[in-house]
Structure formats: C-alpha cells, structure tokens
Amino acid sequence: MWSLHDYAAGIEEALGKHQITRGWLLGESFGSQIVWPMLERAKFQVEGVILAGGFVRHPTTAGVRFAERLVGSLSLAMVTRILFGYARIARFRFRRSPETLKRIDEFIARRTKLDQRAAQHRLHLLARADFCSIAQRAHVPVYAITGLFDPIVPWPWVKRWMKKNCPALRDYRIIRSADHNVLSTSPHKSSDQIVRWINSR
Numbered sequence: 001m002w003s004l005h006d007y008a009a010g011i012e013e014a015l016g017k018h019q020i021t022r023g024w025l026l027g028e029s030f031g032s033q034i035v036w037p038m039l040e041r042a043k044f045q046v047e048g049v050i051l052a053g054g055f056v057r058h059p060t061t062a063g064v065r066f067a068e069r070l071v072g073s074l075s076l077a078m079v080t081r082i083l084f085g086y087a088r089i090a091r092f093r094f095r096r097s098p099e100t101l102k103r104i105d106e107f108i109a110r111r112t113k114l115d116q117r118a119a120q121h122r123l124h125l126l127a128r129a130d131f132c133s134i135a136q137r138a139h140v141p142v143y144a145i146t147g148l149f150d151p152i153v154p155w156p157w158v159k160r161w162m163k164k165n166c167p168a169l170r171d172y173r174i175i176r177s178a179d180h181n182v183l184s185t186s187p188h189k190s191s192d193q194i195v196r197w198i199n200s201r
Helices: 004-017 029-041 061-073 076-093 098-109 113-128 132-136 155-165 187-199
Strands: 022-028 045-052 142-149 169-179
Touching: 004 029, 022 029, 029 045, 029 113, 029 132, 045 187, 061 113, 132 155, 142 155, 142 187, 155 169, 169 187
Parallel strands: 022 045, 045 142, 142 169
Antiparallel strands: none
C-alpha cells in the first residue's frame, strides 16, 4: 500500500507526463497531506499552497486512530448506514443546493468494500503523519479555507497552530455555509476566494 510520499511521487509523475512542472498546490482534506511531501521533495516547483479542510498534523490523532479501528471492524452495511445518517443531516443543511445533494447521493451509492479498506488505510496514514517541520519552513505562501461545520478536522485547533507556527500562512478563511468538504458544499464562494488568493501574488 502507498505511503504519503508514494502519493506525492505519483502526482509528480502524472504532472510530468503533461509537462506541468510548476504551479499552485490545492489539497482538500486527505489531499492536504500530500501537499507537504511535494513541497519538501521540491521536484515540482510550488508557487503556493492552499489547504481546503486541510491540516499539517491532524489535531485529534487519538480520534483518527479510533476511527481507523472502527472502520476496520464494522461491516460495509453498517458503514453505509452511518453515511446515510450523515446524509440526512446534509440534505437538510443543503436543501437549497440540488448540485450538492446530488453529489452526496452519488458518493454513498459508490461505496464498496474496497472503498472501506482504502478509507482505513488513509486513516492509518493520517494517524502517523506529522509535517509540522515542513510547514514551519515553508518558503511559499500558504492559505487555508474550511467550512464552519467540520467535525472531521476541527479547524479552531488547525488555525491556532498554523497562525502560531507557520510563518508562510497568509490567510485562513471560514465559509459559514460549508462543512468539511468546503470545495463541494460551497463551490462558488470557495473558488472565488481561491482565485483572489492566486491573483494577489
């Protein structure tokens, strides 16, 4: 199974095949954990970093370890029922956004046993990942955006750590109408903010 550095190398290879050698890195949630090794490896010329529901080290690693054990022990049927429970809440919160509701339904419909194993492996990687030293030495501008309702990656702890320890942090925005998957639950506000950050360089 791949490590986070394997993921970084895979993305670098895919970009290289298309002669893309420089640009901004946008990492959402788990994807934020691939941004940091790419920045450290310096094989791709990073012009800036944007975290969307992202982090440097997960603020509740004990919770991630518990989730890893839980996901591994539950049946797929039980995992699906839990997702349906979340979906009921999400459908109420995003009842005026048919595009978001459609994406939620599609996400649940695609779940398989392989997805469950992949989720457990990602939790295993997150519980052990610590890129604090890389973020502290970051030499490119770093921005972060997240939704107000985020029980998966509690942003107050992430924001506090980054403001104190990441000198490259330029801005940290909270989208009140969004949740952890801020790019899909508030796509217009998120994209507008990201474009403004990139154009401000």
